[in-house]
Amino acid sequence: MVDRLIYSIDLLSKMVGHAFAWCIMILTFGTSYEVFVRYVLNDPTSWAFDMSYLMYGALFFMAGAYTLSRNGHVRGDFIYRTWQPRTQAIVELALYVLFFFPGVLALVYAGWGYAWDSARILEVSVNSPVGVPIWPMKVLIPVGGALLALQGFAEMLRCFLCIRDNQWPQRLHDVEELETVLRHATEGKSEGTK
Numbered sequence: 001m002v003d004r005l006i007y008s009i010d011l012l013s014k015m016v017g018h019a020f021a022w023c024i025m026i027l028t029f030g031t032s033y034e035v036f037v038r039y040v041l042n043d044p045t046s047w048a049f050d051m052s053y054l055m056y057g058a059l060f061f062m063a064g065a066y067t068l069s070r071n072g073h074v075r076g077d078f079i080y081r082t083w084q085p086r087t088q089a090i091v092e093l094a095l096y097v098l099f100f101f102p103g104v105l106a107l108v109y110a111g112w113g114y115a116w117d118s119a120r121i122l123e124v125s126v127n128s129p130v131g132v133p134i135w136p137m138k139v140l141i142p143v144g145g146a147l148l149a150l151q152g153f154a155e156m157l158r159c160f161l162c163i164r165d166n167q168w169p170q171r172l173h174d175v176e177e178l179e180t181v182l183r184h185a186t187e188g189k190s191e192g193t194k
Contacts, residue, residue, distance in 0.1 A: 002157055003169065009154035010069045010172045016147060017066025018174075023059040027052055050125045050132040057137050061144030065151035071171065089162035096156050104149045111141030 034048035067073055080088060117123075118138035124131040161169050 002161060006154045006157050006169065007172070009150055013065040013069040013147065013151050014172060014174060017063050017069075020059055020062035023055045027055045027059075030055070046128045047130045047132055050128050050130070050134075053127075054132065054134065054137050058140055061140045062147070064144055065147040068148065068151045068155060069172065084166060085162050085168050086166040089159040089168075093156060093159040093163070096152055096159070100152050101149065104145055104152060108142045108145035108149060111138075111145050115139045115142050 030048060030051045034045055038044040080091070083091075115135075115138045118135040121135075122133065123135045123138065125134050158169050
């Protein structure tokens, strides 16, 4: 039952993360277009800065839960990795309670106020004469925070399972770190030469 709940939350984070990953393509094409028209045609756009700012912000807010579900956030784990899984889980659980949830819930609470005010007045950017709407971006603040809190709940459930079993539950895998791929490739070659 708990495994199924964790899997469902991970799947939601994956779907949202993959959907917002398209922001990278939009950023790439938008920035390339801006560079071309600015330096080749000498006709810079008035919307490129706002577009890149908003796309990066959307990607940042909405990919946080996905990154957490893949255990991909930056961690200083030079000591952590030497511990038994049960010890890792106890420390992680304490850190989620003491630091993660207070910060994320504060983000959701404060973000809701910013989002409400911005959507109510249909706020636009003052950085360019085009007046690009920024209220949808501000709405993503509490939404991204809520998704991060939901994924944090799934991570806490993982900690409870690890404390019980002294083994981390499996995660969804849709990408591999390059370091892991290279390590597996060299391990495969060394096994083939034996």
